[in-house]
Amino acid sequence: MGLAVGAGAAWVLSDEETREKLMRAGVNLYSNLTGGVEELKEQLADIQAELDAERHKNQ
Template identity: 60%
Template sequence: MAKKSRKKDKKARQRMEAWNAQAQSFNGQGFGRAAGGGLFDGLSRLLPAGRSEQFLLGAAIGAAAAYVLSDDELRGKLIKSGLSLYSGIMGGLEEMKEQVADIQAEMGAAPDGPA
């Protein structure tokens, strides 16, 4: 009984080491907050550091938003583009769901043992 337990422990350790190695290769450092800032870690380097630069960036973004929201034709084009993008994404998700259902049905219909 102890041998089986040791074999299971060894296999579990090997799987954990492989998973850890794969995760380290993914982000280059390892797990957790100490490993990196996450998805938006590099965003702070893109934004300006000084107060005046932040103000100018905010003013430019605000002016662009005001222009887009005040122009009816441009706003309509943006809404149409957004809706077409949304419908395309939803259509792709539905297609993927159908493919998963087909694969599950094929796996369920496959014979379990040799014929």
């Protein structure tokens, strides 16, 4: 099993086109994940602001 994984890794790393595709996919994945996290942060901030506004309105 380890031999097959090592052979696959060696093949991927030796093939420049495949390596470039993998790097692009990795960068795209990272970009999408960070964008999703930022969107969640914005939504949480909006919810917090709404809750704060409701609290101040009811006081």
